[in-house]
Structure formats: structure tokens, C-alpha cells
Amino acid sequence: MENIAWNEQYNIGVEVIDKAHAKLFRIVGKLTELLKDEQAAKRACEEGVKYLEGYTMKHFSEEEAYMRSIRYSNYAWHKKIHDNFRDETLVSLRQDLQLSHYSQSSVERFLGVMTGWLTGHIMTEDLAIVGRALNKKLYEPSAKLSIVSRAVNNAMEDVFQVGAKLVQSNYKGQSIGNGFYCRLTYDIDNDGKVQLLLGVEEQLILKGVGRAMKVPPAKRDAFVNAAALQIFEQLFRHMGRLFRSKSTYKITSNDLLDKDAFRADFMKGYPCSLLFSTRVGYFIFCFRTWKEPARKTPAPSAG
Numbered sequence: 001m002e003n004i005a006w007n008e009q010y011n012i013g014v015e016v017i018d019k020a021h022a023k024l025f026r027i028v029g030k031l032t033e034l035l036k037d038e039q040a041a042k043r044a045c046e047e048g049v050k051y052l053e054g055y056t057m058k059h060f061s062e063e064e065a066y067m068r069s070i071r072y073s074n075y076a077w078h079k080k081i082h083d084n085f086r087d088e089t090l091v092s093l094r095q096d097l098q099l100s101h102y103s104q105s106s107v108e109r110f111l112g113v114m115t116g117w118l119t120g121h122i123m124t125e126d127l128a129i130v131g132r133a134l135n136k137k138l139y140e141p142s143a144k145l146s147i148v149s150r151a152v153n154n155a156m157e158d159v160f161q162v163g164a165k166l167v168q169s170n171y172k173g174q175s176i177g178n179g180f181y182c183r184l185t186y187d188i189d190n191d192g193k194v195q196l197l198l199g200v201e202e203q204l205i206l207k208g209v210g211r212a213m214k215v216p217p218a219k220r221d222a223f224v225n226a227a228a229l230q231i232f233e234q235l236f237r238h239m240g241r242l243f244r245s246k247s248t249y250k251i252t253s254n255d256l257l258d259k260d261a262f263r264a265d266f267m268k269g270y271p272c273s274l275l276f277s278t279r280v281g282y283f284i285f286c287f288r289t290w291k292e293p294a295r296k297t298p299a300p301s302a303g
Helices: 015-034 038-069 075-099 104-129 145-160 202-210 222-243 259-266
Strands: 165-168 179-188 192-201 272-277 282-291
Touching: 015 038, 015 104, 038 075, 038 104, 075 104, 104 145, 104 202, 104 222, 145 165, 145 202, 145 222, 145 272, 145 282, 179 202, 179 222, 179 259, 179 282, 192 202, 192 222, 192 259, 202 222, 222 282
Parallel strands: none
Antiparallel strands: 165 272, 179 192, 192 282, 272 282
């Protein structure tokens, strides 16, 4: 597991926020160094993780104060993302660490989540604070290929820093080699539902994880799997805008699919199934929508 490294690309131009982001990266980097000595790592990691968690909360408070000071229009949504990370993601990670007595694998998962979340959050939500992120506005709710393609291309640029080109407008389920797959269902207006099925070639995920590392990871491991969940969360947040969905959700390992489960779900039928190519790897984007049946009002009881 290589060291995590701060990169100037993560600067958003607000000193108090940039300094905090750089410090968070340094803390994560020190923890990855500790993992190299398993005997000495346990106690130091336990204290280091607590410090990282506390500093993250301090940073959220400072960042939210800055957003309020400039009357940032998307403050409520941004704060909700902070709250979900604090109240759900970190709680779950802390429980995993404690139950495993800070085992090396659990610390790797913790650092993978922190790395994936930090890089994705900075490059999308945080850059939006200063008007530099792509896609600040919601997409129009349309299934037109041009709009979907633009949304996917923008998501690829935000999350992976690569452009995407639509190569199949009727993807048939062909293999993309080693990949990561994920499925998520959103609530949309008027009791509607939309389900997204995404596939990302392994090399593209490794590039996304590697944005925060001196040397990109060469293979899939617990750290990469944990970071991949956070990358998918950023992708789903982008894609949710296509359907004007702001429903809250938390992606877990249960939402990840292996290749066989992906293929089985795909064969159930997705009216929109697209294959995109980037210079690093392929990206699969499928979705289907439906409307929940209206709930019947129970008849009044006699008497």
C-alpha cells in the first residue's frame, strides 16, 4: 500500500479549507506508513485514527462556516453530505475497527474510504463552492443520448480526469475484463424510482484511487475496494442529477456486484444500456425507471 500524497490539484483557492485538506492527507499518509510495521502499528493506528476522525469534524465545521459566510446556495445539500459521512460512514468504520481490534485489514479499509471520499468530495462538492466544479446545475430529466453522454463525460472528468466517448448506444452485456460493478435505486418525483447499474473497468478505478497516491495501486485489495465504494458514491451523485434526485443514500459493500451478479441483473432488462470508452478503460451505464403503485386508502371499518 503506497503513501497518500497531497496534490496541488486539490486546492480550491480558500486558504482555511486548502490547509485543512492538506493536513488530512498528511494524517492519512502517516497512518499508511504505520501499517508497514504491523507490530508497532496497532496502538499508534488506534490513536491516529481517532485524531483523524476528530480533525475531520473540525474541518467540516470550518468549511460549513465558510459556506455560510459567502451564503453558498447549495449549503444545505453540502452539509447533508458532511452529516451523512459523520453519522453513518464514520460510525460504521469505527465499529469495524473496534470489533477487529484495529486489525491491519480494517485500518486499510478505513484509509481506503477516507482516501476515496476525500478526493471525490474535494473534486466535486468542494470545488463547486468556488464555482469551479462541473455540473453545478441539475441536468434536465431526459433520456436523450446527448444529455446522458454529456453527464457521463462530465462525471468521468470530475472523478477520473479523463474524457468519455459513447461507443455503444445499445450495450449487450459484453465483458469489459476485470471490473467493478455497482447498483443503486433512487427515489424521484411523483413516487417514481430509477435504478442505475454501473460497471467500471478495473484500470479506471485504480486510476481514480491513484489520484491521491504517489504511486497508483497495481492491484485490487481491501484498500482499493474501500476507496472504490467512495468513487461509486461520487458517480451516483453525478448520475442522480440526470433524474433530479436528491435522495440520500449510503453505498455499502452490499451494493457492489461481482461479474456474474452484474450479468444476471443486466439480463433482467435495462431500456437504456450504454458503453463508454476512455483512454484508461470502459464505463457501463444502464438505467431503468418505474412508478410505484398508488397506495390504497383502507376502507373505514363498519360500526
